Amino acid sequence: MRFYVNVFVAALLWATTAQAQPDRWQQQISYNMDVRLNVQTNILQGKQQIQYTNNSPDTLHEIYFHLYWNAFQPNSSMDVRSRELGTKVVGRNRDGSDRLDWDGRVKDRISQLKPNEIGYCRIQSITLNGVTLKGKEYETIIKFDLPKPILPKQTVSIQTQFEAQVPVQIRRSGRDNAEGVRYSMSQWYPKVVEYDYTGWTPNPYIAREFYGVWGDYDVNITLDKSYKIGASGVLQNAAAIGWGYDKPGTPLKDIAGETRSWRFTAKKVHDFVWAADPGYQHITRKPDNGPLLHFIFKSDKADDANWVSTANECARAYPFMKDLFGAYPWPEYSFIQGGDGGMEYAMATLIKTASLGTAIHEWMHSWYQHLMGTNESLYAWMDEGFTSYGESVVTQYLKGGTGFALADEYRGYIALAKGKFEEPMSTHADHFATNYAYSTAAYSKGAVFLGQLGYVIGDSLLKKTLHAYYDAWKFKHPNPNDFVRVAEKVSGMELDWYKEYMLYTTKTIDYAIDSLWMEDNYTLVRIKRLGEMPMPVDVTLTFKDSTTEQHYVPLNLTYGEKPAESTAPRVVYPAQRWTHREMIIRTNRRINEIISVEIDASQRLADIERKNNKLELKW
Template sequence: MKKYLLLLLGAGYGLALQAQPERWQQKVKYTIDANLDVNTNIVNGKEKITYWNNAPDTLNRLFIHLYWNAFQPGSMMDVRSRELGKIILGKNRKGEAVQDWDPRVRDRISKLSSSQIGYQHVKSLRIDGVEQKLIPHETILEVDLKKPILPHTSTDLAIEFEAQVPEQIRRSGRDNVEGVRYSMSQWYPKIVEYDYQGWNANPYIAREFYGVWGSYDVNITLDKNYLVAATGTVQNPDEVGFGYGKSEGVPQKAGDKTTWHFKADSVHDFVWAADNQYKLIKRQIEDGPLFYFVYKRKSADDDTKWNLLADSVAYVYPYIARTFGAYPYHNYSFIQGGDGGMEYPMATLIKGPSLGTALHEFGHNWYQGILGSNESLYPWMDEGGATYFQTRIFGWLHHDSTWYKASYRSYYYLAKSGLEEPMSTHADHYNTNFAYGAAAYGKGAVFYDQLAYIIGKKNMDAFLLRYFNTWGFKHPNANDMIRVAEKVSGLELEWYKNYWVYSTKTIDYAIDKVSSVQNHGVVELVRKGDMPMPLDVLVTYKDGKQEMYNIPLGMMYGHKPADNNYYPWIFAPEWRWTSPTYQLELSRPNTDIKSIEIDPHGLMADVDRLNNTLN
């Protein structure tokens, strides 16, 4: 077994990664005892929470997430979904109107009965034995503290709650289309993150999450015929059975219930799922984590597909570790659940044995789980990062040099739709579901792919590891990310962040004409778009020889290194962003030229590539 990167500090909290920048983090320790009645779908629970205020600020109130209150008719999630569904994006091939629904939600919440809704009721909340004043705001509970929490002190909370598991609609719920009984995400009262920007008390509208890192000690009691898969590591494997320990199948014990005990350190959330027909398979990676694959077996074909997924994940993991950083926890669970793919620390809920979905969700454990950027404010840092993670691994696995193109197609469609909004838009406040999805996933992934074009492939690989090692468990923002890329590459890159994240300006470069000066060809290039970029220009001569000209952008104050040895690289003078045209002087006469192409590898997100080539 490898010596994991996870180094437990104090009460089992913290990860020591090299060269950590200073940024205070709040800290929380949960001890949860939950009892699920599989006949009534009611969870009764008790939480003991220790909350460390490591901020320089005095806290006069706390906020707590109560996510399941969103699954009630008339909730903010319900109203928002139905309002977005009124937007017509266009027409499909049949001439039918395309509405801007989230197809998983639509108007389903408005139709839930009292037995189908979700709710989370805090029955009591005490601090030092004293009941606190509670002010409900649907999915956010405000706690008006009778005694403030001073800087660099801690406080202990005791919470009793009751919750009804909603019918599966979004992320959480019971009895989804896959037939899985329980997908238990956002299932407990959870402390809202307080960081250098203040409280992040985001109501649950539909999308992303942000949480306090800490430790979880969780006991889950339910019908003993149910296998449970969860965040963390099971502490009583032989007692619970089902292959977690030495015993297989339903545990042989008195009584009709089993208590599952899980622990997790340095995570910001805890998810679990349960079903009475789940099956568990394992893959132990040499000097790496133990992977669990938990699925609902309906036929022998399911066994074949899930074993293939398990073998594939085991095969690609070494590439993942050396490219993105080693997974630092003991184990990770791929769990068949509802709603596509849902990311949580040390686990994911996926509908089926799709390798693409599995890799995307696994990638979230880097960008959402370990780096932990604020998904609400910067959804593209996480969703785009996980998409880049997924597509890059697929490219390596299939020896496909065009793996990135699907993300570019998504971005181009967005840029030409008239609906694009800056990627700095809060995840819940995009005007359309379409614009959010294309920006967070497509344009977000292009941010990473295009960064490799700007700083060079070797620098990009160094950036990925240094970003992981520098900002793990620090909640990096967009500036933190770009500063790592600057330090790795030696280039100034603030302009890239500002244009790509905070604006909707597009890239479009063209070859205008070729002339000759003193027996040297001169290529006149034109910037037709509003976003400036460095350029790679490949010149092919009639004798078959090639030269790659790199034109750095003036604001970079330098240039990337040569990306390959296929042809000579020539570094031209910088192009100042204020100039719409540029004259590139070649080493040979224009009569020798066969063709000229801007960005031959297609990594610059030029919205009109038809004017990039001259033959």
């Protein structure tokens, strides 16, 4: 009876949560940009007309812009930080040599750039409501003190002229990458810094990722007419361009003159990316009830079939993604070959190759970054971890795999936790002591956070949590508390303890089977907690006749119980107090009928020592 009551309450809470819409103000921005790229000099000239609305309750006395490409200069903060981390030993390579903590894409390459290879972005002039502003540059951030403040609810008009030099491909953006893509144009324009409930967030560009203001983009790009472009948004002059944007299979239209202009618009996004190359190919796919998908890549007869396969698989994946995470809200999405690996942007991604896993990972960022828009500097795990969770679940579906989809993420996290480099997941992304600790915390432990939450509340309620989170927090920059509160409302359980242990500590989980014995015609099993993080405990007993029993010991800190997750008989025990390290489960089956005892047969518990989780008995 208790099980059915809990399910009813959880369902009611979830329905209520789905309808509730948190009220968190958001700044509003629109960019109208006209830019021209000289493909001989690699210099970009641009003009911006920006409408910025201060929806906060605060009066703004200054405004900040990102100038990302200034990082690609010798002795920049990105350069020095990369070279410093490259001196740290974080393990051993297979040949026995030291494994250094380089970001292999950057290493010391910035320090070697010549003047015509560096990147820069310079605001040449700027006015706000017609008044000229003077700024102070802090490398990749420029600050303008305002002669007249921006009041709450006020909209202001900002005009800029800027110049940028496209750097040699180093990190995410640049020219002439290893695959031969001429231009990968990401983080390429002066971008207004986000102002949120914490104030201005002028994070310098050191290594990690991004945070931005949702708004509308109208971007006109002019360059040599032989170049083909993939970009964020929807091409507005498709009839004049051709090349499959007007209808599948059409060629790039011939025009008089030496240059061509492409106009893209994107609504309610917080960034804009584009890439250009004369040798691009273009194919499209349209999933049922889904967005139009563009695949733009360099023609290579040996690899074209892989791009076609990836295009087909992405289209096949969408209904599953929509069911699990919610509908993709924009009309189009572009997979564009470029950059130096995979990097997500609004309505588009730059990907190095036709790797299906990378394509799915970057597309999943449309949900867990571009739709939610968490502050990636503070909560990288909410971006990369949730995305890694989605990538693993979706790719397993596509491949028809069975077993635990997150096994690799758990192995990565456990290796970090058992070593000496782990730092709390709440550490600012740029301030981890090693790239290794950052990447494993953000990607692997972030995925573990979700996978293990399914263990705590049940996978069925985790799925409902993801949908309720989507409904409540899209376009609102949620933080960890916001996500956990949704999970609490859906599950009817308290989860602050889970958030605190997982985010703010490096304490680990280790439960062990201690002993079995008979007493008063019952078989008793003692379970001990050896680790410092308490958890609810699932124990599976398997008998000689192939039947099983599930034994579930809730944790008192949850003030609730998860629903049964299988049809096997389940025994629910009184909640275990977190201060107590031992628990005893019992069955009326005799000890010599038992062939195995296993803690968490689902593998979702991030126990760092699984060898003591299972006992097999030979009778």
